[in-house]
Amino acid sequence: MVDSTNQMIDRWFTRINSGNPEIDVEREIIATAGEIIARTSFGMKDDNARDVFDKLRALQMTLFKTNRYVGVPFGKYFNVKKTLEAKKLGKEIDELLLSIIESRKKSGTKNGQQDLLGLLLQENHEVDGRSGKTLTSREVVDECKTFFFGGHETTALAITWTLLLLAMHPDWQNQLRDEIREVVGNSEELDISMLSGLKKMKWVMNEVLRLYPPAPNVQRQAREDIKVDDVTVADGTNMWIDVVAMHHDPELWGEDANEFRPERFMNDVNGGCKHKMGYLPFGFGGRMCVGRNLTFMEYKIVLTLLLSRFTFKTSPAYNHSPSIMLSLRPSYGLPLIVHPL
Ligand code: HEM
Numbered sequence: 001m002v003d004s005t006n007q008m009i010d011r012w013f014t015r016i017n018s019g020n021p022e023i024d025v026e027r028e029i030i031a032t033a034g035e036i037i038a039r040t041s042f043g044m045k046d047d048n049a050r051d052v053f054d055k056l057r058a059l060q061m062t063l064f065k066t067n068r069y070v071g072v073p074f075g076k077y078f079n080v081k082k083t084l085e086a087k088k089l090g091k092e093i094d095e096l097l098l099s100i101i102e103s104r105k106k107s108g109t110k111n112g113q114q115d116l117l118g119l120l121l122q123e124n125h126e127v128d129g130r131s132g133k134t135l136t137s138r139e140v141v142d143e144c145k146t147f148f149f150g151g152h153e154t155t156a157l158a159i160t161w162t163l164l165l166l167a168m169h170p171d172w173q174n175q176l177r178d179e180i181r182e183v184v185g186n187s188e189e190l191d192i193s194m195l196s197g198l199k200k201m202k203w204v205m206n207e208v209l210r211l212y213p214p215a216p217n218v219q220r221q222a223r224e225d226i227k228v229d230d231v232t233v234a235d236g237t238n239m240w241i242d243v244v245a246m247h248h249d250p251e252l253w254g255e256d257a258n259e260f261r262p263e264r265f266m267n268d269v270n271g272g273c274k275h276k277m278g279y280l281p282f283g284f285g286g287r288m289c290v291g292r293n294l295t296f297m298e299y300k301i302v303l304t305l306l307l308s309r310f311t312f313k314t315s316p317a318y319n320h321s322p323s324i325m326l327s328l329r330p331s332y333g334l335p336l337i338v339h340p341l
Helices: 002-017 025-042 047-069 080-107 116-121 137-151 153-168 170-184 192-197 199-211 243-247 292-309
Strands: 022-024 217-221 226-228 231-233 238-242 310-314 322-325 327-330 335-340
Touching: 002 025, 002 292, 002 335, 022 025, 025 116, 025 137, 025 153, 025 292, 025 335, 047 080, 047 137, 080 116, 080 137, 116 137, 137 153, 153 170, 153 199, 153 292, 153 310, 153 327, 153 335, 170 192, 170 199, 170 292, 170 310, 192 292, 199 292, 217 243, 238 243, 292 310
Parallel strands: none
Antiparallel strands: 022 335, 217 238, 226 231, 310 335, 322 327
16 A cells, blocks of 8 residues: 555655656546555556556546436336447456456466465355355456456545645644644554554544545345335335435534534534434445545545645646546546645
8 A cells, every 4th residue: 555655645746846846636546546455455556457457447437427327127228338349348347357367277376475366266264263165256256347347446435535624624633733733643554553543533524424425326126015104115116325414414403414523523423413323424234334444544644645745735627526427526636736745
């Protein structure tokens, strides 16, 4: 994580030194988070990995155009061209991932490499002392896609929206920088105890995930008829829970629901929300996000390195238009004016 972030920082210094302090932070952070998930989960750092990312991005854009019909009977026939495009891309991604997995299997490093793919490839691996199930290559491909999709853009967007809000709230930007100086000092290495000492950064993260949840909705399907007051939700109904609306509801959060106030999380992990299910950036119950601890770590590492080196200001070129394209992202990127400290 530190390596990939430092490479991004070097790129930014080169850019700034050549007289261009305006940086599209969204694009940069997504590329870096992509590299981080590729390295930490799959030990990848080559053209193959980049190829998979480019195709996943294209697939995401195509799915965005067709996904409004998910769960609608015959929905896939509503936009046949896009559905076929998505299918073709999906096949190409599967083939690429399969070739990466097969070459990893052949290279014989499968048991030595301490990353997610290494674990997935361990045959009959032990889980809590019990023998685990052997995954087929196809199953490994599916796991890889889930982690690629779920594991980089969400975290990158959390960091992106944070940089926007810190640029708009220089007081909080300074508070976080002071906290970093206090907790990390001049240390060259970041360790886990330092990260857990970054308390204000955690409040800021929680508040950003409230105002701009990168996963803007959570889906469930009724497994039986459910009665809610006077309404019966029929067995099989697909439901989309509107997380963005819940996170901005004044009945749950008070009249300052739309304001950036990280201190609401100071003494309450639920930010003072009036309903225990009102704050759901990572979903809920048995299917809650499995990657959230990785996110906390990555968020703190990347932000610590960035805030220790740069100040961030809003740019006149920024056009505020958050939109839901599967995830909640800025429609036109996030140009910020970045100055070295
Ligand atoms: C800010 C960062 C992230 C956000 C906002 C986020 C959000 C979510 C949400 C809302 C769900 C659905 C939960 C539900 O249905 O109740 C989910 C599931 C999931 N996430 Fe994340 N996620 C993040 C980071 C990550 C990372 C870093 C990884 C992997 C490295 C990851 C992997 C997954 C997986 C595998 C699932 C499916 C879990 C299951 O169905 O059992 N996520 N995430």
